[in-house]
Amino acid sequence: HVQWERRKCCRDVSTGTRKLVSRFVLCGSSSQMNLKECLDECMEALDLFLNNHFNESLERLRPRVHESMYHALIYATVLEMQAMMTFQHDDISNAGNTMKSAQEVCQSLDISFNNRAFCTNLHAEVCYAECQLQRAALTFLQDESMVSFIKGGIKVRNSYLIYKELHAFIKSHSFLKGPSHVHLEGGISFGIGAFNLTLSLFPPRILKVLEFAGFSGDKEYGLSLLHDGATGMNLRSMLCALLLLCYYTFLTFILGTGEGEVVEAERLLKPFRLRYPRVTSLFSYIIMWLCTVTPLLYQAVALFEDGCKAQQTWKQFHHMCYWELMWCFTYKQAWKMAYFYADLLSQESRWSKAMYVYMKAAYLSMLPKHEARPFGEDEIELFRQVPTFKQKIAGKSPPTEKFAIRKARRYKASSPVRLPVPVLEMMYMWNGFSMISKRPELTEGMMQTLVDAEQNEYSVDDRCVIHLLKGLCLKNQGLLQAAEECFNRVFSSEKKIKFDHYLVPNSLVELSLLYIDQGRRDEAIKVLRKAKQNYKDYSMESRTQFRIHAALAKLKADPGEEEDTHL
Incomplete structure (x- = not known):
């Protein structure tokens, strides 16, 4: 039970750089069995996570995070997802340190040729590249200095080069597939697909600079690789599917022409709906969101409300639901209900308090002058508070936050110049008029306003x-x-x-x-x-x-x- 496979990439320990070399390494069946056990256990942990057993998922992974690259990577990925939703400095720092430790586990496996199987080294390369990419994202969030941007950029480029070399290698005639090849290929498809799809979204002027630095962006190629990864039973199928769904829904609506790929998204969702039926999984969130762009808006409201009731472990999922509920009630022009969810976000979420307070003020300004304001709040005072909540992400203020702050300045004067329809204007910035295009009664209400x-x-x-x-x-x-x-x-x-x-x-x-x-x-x-x-x-x-x-x-x-x- 011995097989020979070709070694393509290794790490030069003395310099920390990657060299392309040819090496043959003996691969024994016992290492294959250990790798399979790790992958199976990580698949089970992901299933727990996506079925809302968040703590159980982490408990399943934690005992082996210092010895198994996949346990380390998935554990760190879950913490990073949590950090990006909480936006708490401690969570971001913890996720970054955990991802760095996961990378060190991958690196230790990658350079130990004498007692590790070659197949393990290839998997370590993929995990290492994924760690690099996720650490780069956290670097951009954690520190706004130019040094951090340079460090993050280097991590992104290193990750991209590893993925490219591995992809070329597994497609070469000299490569022999091992028992865990489906997971290896899924990881590479995710990396190459994600880079190609993401880069293809950039305008040509930016893309030309990135291509000069060695990057490339082919949308159809990226979509094809992600589809391959999403439809296979591998550890990255969930990540591939989520990225595709984000592209077909949020990105094409907000950054695209406002049409989306609803039919394609629903087709892709079908097997995951059966596998993760509970209302608070990430896939269920996208199902809820799809209801808002179809004639099922009222069903979407009920689903988002159920999502908030279903679990209390991850409050961040509640915040995602609050955000969508805020817009659902905006489309219905139920200003007080929309205000209620903006208020919840302003109290609980750290993502953009300036934006949430601006929306609170905007909703109150849409009410008749004589109508009582919830909690006795005054829109003029709220507008004046907006600039005090300004923050920076990756060194810059979010564009929507800058827009809200600029608009709120009109209320600084003792005799403020009121905005005509601030809610509808911000709704346009999130391409909300495309969202209600299939609901004529909602459009009619907007027109009357x-x-x-x-x-x-x-x-x-x-x-x-x-x-x-x-x-x-x-x-x-x-x-x-x-x-x-x-x-x-x-x-x-x-x-x-x-x-x-x-x-x-x-x-x-x-x-x-x-x-x-x-x-x-x-x-x-x-x-x-x-x-x-x-x-x-x-x-x-x-x-x-x-x-x-x-x-x-x-x-x-x-x-x-x-x-x-x-x-």
Whole structure:
């Protein structure tokens, strides 16, 4: 029971760098059995985690985190997921230290050629690359200094290079598959697929810089690899599926053209719904979210509320549900209920208190002046508090937080200049009008709110906000000519706008999407390039640029032409 396999990557212990060498190492059946036992136990721990037995999952993994690379990696991954949801400094630090220890376990296995099987070394390479990638994410969160950005960037590049070399190796003719190959291939598919898909989302200007540094982004190739990983029974199938689902849902709605891939997401979810049926698993969360973009909004509310009741161990899952419930009630214009969930988030979640307080104030401002405010709070005072909660993530304030702070400044004066429809404006920033496109009664309610707001005296900026949002409602109602007039009205007011410069490029993006729906491809491309090239340094610019890139990609516009054309 002895097999020979080819060694491709090893670590030069003295310098800490990776060299490509050829080496043959004896692989015995006992090591294979140990590796299989580790993988089986880690699969069981993941099943516990996804069925809401969070503490039991960690208890199953903890005894072997110092001797098994997979136990160490999965244990650290669970802690990192928790840290990213709590956003507590102690949790981030603990997850980072645990992931570093997991990496050291992988490294010790990787360099011990005399008493370890070759197959174990290959698995150690994959785990090492995954640890590098996750440590980079934590580095960006933990420290905002330039040194941390450089360190994180180095980790990302090292991880990418390891994945590339391993992928090339397992596809070579000299490679022989071992008993645990499905887990090895699943790990490599996850890494290469994640890099290709993520990089493909970046606009061409950024991607060219990344390609110069050795990265590449092919969306279809990335999706193909992730599908292969998600549909196989391997340790990374859950990660591959979650990344694909995030792309088909959140990313395509918020950073894309607002359409998403609901059918594809539901198809991918089907086996995981059977495997993890309980309402608080991550897969159930995506099922709930999908209900919000279909005619099942009321069912979504019930599911999110049930999700909060089902378990008390991970309060962070509650926060995810609160966020979605806040938007569900926003779409229904149930301002007090939406305020209630924004208030819960402001008290319990550390992700963006400035954003939560801004939303609280925005909801109160939508109520009639004579109506009593919950808890006796006053929207003007809340707006004034927003800048005091400013924070930095990865060295920068989140764009939505910066947007909220800039908008709240209007309330600093003793006689504040009120915002016309702050909730609907922020809803647009999260592409909420696409979310309700299949609910005509919700769009009709939004339109009535905008028509009522239009009766008041506002500045050019505020009137253009209303025109943009009315255009989106008219588009949802199929009144395309009227929607086009609204978007063009914003564009024609460009020189009169004083503060909200984001309105013009975003109106052009919405106009282009309208043209796409009408089959006016050349006009759409022309408008998109104008939005891309003629406007800089406005609020939420990165998000708008991502949407422009997604729309041009949908039209299959030539990237080179996109960069070189001047209008």
